[in-house]
Amino acid sequence: xKNSPLSFNRAYHHMGEVLRNNTMEDIVARDRIRPxxxxxxxxxxxxxxxxxxxxxxxxxxxxxxxxxxxxDVSRPSLREALDLLEQRGLLQSGRGGTYVSGLxxxxxxxxxxxxxxxxxxxSTYDYLEFRGAVEGTAAYFAALRASDMDxxxxxxxxxxxxxxHAETESDPSREADADTDFHLSIYEASHNLMMLHVMSSxxxxxxxxxxxxxxxxxxxKGVRALLLDQHRAVHDAILxxxxxxxxxxAEAHVNFTKAALHEIDKADNRLEKSLRRxxxxxxxxxSGQEILQLAGASDDFQMD
Amino acid sequence: MTEAISSHHNExxxxxxxxxxxxxxxxTAFDYLEFRFIAAGMSAQMAAERASEKERARIxxxxxxxxxxxxxxxxxxEYEADREFHLSIYAASHNAVMEHVMRNVFVxxxxxxxxxxxxxxxxxxxxxxxxxxxxxxxxxxxxxxxxRARRAAENHVLYIRDTLQESRVAEQRAxxxxxxxxxxxxxQMNDVET
Numbered sequence: 001x002k003n004s005p006l007s008f009n010r011a012y013h014h015m016g017e018v019l020r021n022n023t024m025e026d027i028v029a030r031d032r033i034r035p036x037x038x039x040x041x042x043x044x045x046x047x048x049x050x051x052x053x054x055x056x057x058x059x060x061x062x063x064x065x066x067x068x069x070x071x072d073v074s075r076p077s078l079r080e081a082l083d084l085l086e087q088r089g090l091l092q093s094g095r096g097g098t099y100v101s102g103l104x105x106x107x108x109x110x111x112x113x114x115x116x117x118x119x120x121x122x123s124t125y126d127y128l129e130f131r132g133a134v135e136g137t138a139a140y141f142a143a144l145r146a147s148d149m150d151x152x153x154x155x156x157x158x159x160x161x162x163x164x165h166a167e168t169e170s171d172p173s174r175e176a177d178a179d180t181d182f183h184l185s186i187y188e189a190s191h192n193l194m195m196l197h198v199m200s201s202x203x204x205x206x207x208x209x210x211x212x213x214x215x216x217x218x219x220x221k222g223v224r225a226l227l228l229d230q231h232r233a234v235h236d237a238i239l240x241x242x243x244x245x246x247x248x249x250a251e252a253h254v255n256f257t258k259a260a261l262h263e264i265d266k267a268d269n270r271l272e273k274s275l276r277r278x279x280x281x282x283x284x285x286x287s288g289q290e291i292l293q294l295a296g297a298s299d300d301f302q303m304d
Numbered sequence: 305m306t307e308a309i310s311s312h313h314n315e316x317x318x319x320x321x322x323x324x325x326x327x328x329x330x331x332t333a334f335d336y337l338e339f340r341f342i343a344a345g346m347s348a349q350m351a352a353e354r355a356s357e358k359e360r361a362r363i364x365x366x367x368x369x370x371x372x373x374x375x376x377x378x379x380x381x382e383y384e385a386d387r388e389f390h391l392s393i394y395a396a397s398h399n400a401v402m403e404h405v406m407r408n409v410f411v412x413x414x415x416x417x418x419x420x421x422x423x424x425x426x427x428x429x430x431x432x433x434x435x436x437x438x439x440x441x442x443x444x445x446x447x448x449x450x451x452r453a454r455r456a457a458e459n460h461v462l463y464i465r466d467t468l469q470e471s472r473v474a475e476q477r478a479x480x481x482x483x484x485x486x487x488x489x490x491x492q493m494n495d496v497e498t
Contacts, residue, residue: 089321105320194335
């Protein structure tokens with residue numbers, strides 16, 4: 001196929017095959033009218049749902065019988081469709097059912113995880129630098145392209161974030177979760193499937209790390225309110241269809257996150273250094289009561 | 305660090321499920337190009353700002369190979385040279401996440417997922433234009449002009465997008481012409497007014 005002169009894309013390639021094997025008369029009569037096998041049609045349907053992100057990596061499908069009912073096909077046809085998708089690496093059977101696979105594969109996530117572990121925190125900044133540019137563009141496209149339903153989703157996630165902000169002053173994790181969902185809904189609304197899959201795979205890989213960063217941010221006095229304001233600006237711009245404002249707001253938000261984390265790390269480093277200095281100046285084995293108290297103080301350290 | 309990451313790659317064996325999915329949905333090529341527009345512009349800008357002497361030497365070697373391959377009219381050498389040239393710029397961006405992501409995306413799209421690169425390079429005028437675009441990126445990065453480098457890289461991707469769009473439309477037109485020419489097989493020619 002690679003060497004075929006007519007394979008600019010699949011359809012064209014198909015046309016070339018048809019041309020070589022048939023007379024001109026056959027083409028008009030037969031091209032593209034062959035009905036697909038039911039199992040293939042089912043597989044194609046599920047494949048589209050995975051591609052567009054309606055089914056997400058890690059999702060567990062309904063039990064075979066229920067899924068067959070839902071799709072209104074026989075179980076053997078469904079079984080065959082699921083087998084096809086497993087062969088293509090899009091589904092995998094695991095404990096208790098069939099799951100949607102990670103789309104970018106282990107070759108993507110494993111080295112990334114190792115890199116994060118060995119180069120924290122510099123890879124976090126790299127991630128945020130990269131994300132700043134991509135997310136600015138995603139917000140831009142979201143403002144241009146979002147359907148009513150997309151806008152509702154972005155809005156709903158923002159409301160959840162706002163509610164979590166108001167209700168749970170003591171528990172930042174709910175707000176951080178809502179934050180993650182909010183950003184995913186922007187990628188969905190951008191209707192760019194490449195950005196959606198790459199950035200959500202990246203997000204999944206960094207999930208632990210990102211959550212850690214988010215809680216690191218959300219526990220700082222003042223930062224939380226600023227983040228909410230930034231999310232509101234992104235939300236407002238997308239809902240009003242102002243693409244340039246959406247890009248600027250999303251970029252400003254990610255850049256703020258990066259700068260704030262940097263400040264926190266620097267502050268932590270300073271604190272650590274001064275702690276070490278104090279420790280080394282204390283006579284004895286350095287495990288005195290004062291040190292424990294000082295170390296405990298770092299939890300209360302505020303950025304502002 | 306870069307070496308450590310790439311050593312994990314057995315490039316030809318990296319088949320991600322996404323590659324097959326994209327291949328069976330040709331319209332996603334434009335999503336890819338939108339994505340690459342951002343990454344290419346940003347990395348060229350960063351390479352112009354940040355590239356070390358060693359990285360600049362790699363970019364220069366890669367560009368010289370691009371020129372040589374173009375002169376030889378050897379599409380498969382051109383494709384390999386093109387790939388190494390862009391990778392050398394991603395590597396010089398000093399952003400490990402960007403490099404990792406784009407290297408993986410390149411690997412994933414290796415098998416002519418969206419278009420036949422040999423055919424792409426062979427189209428009339430394309431070879432010269434691509435070379436001029438690569439030279440614009442190269443010159444700006446070497447002159448350490450970030451803004452110019454970003455625009456040059458973005459132009460390159462926009463050009464690929466436009467060319468792809470044109471060729472897709474051309475295929476549809478060719479298909480229509482083909483069906484028209486086969487009209488005689490479906491109708492009673494006596495009934496048709498000419």
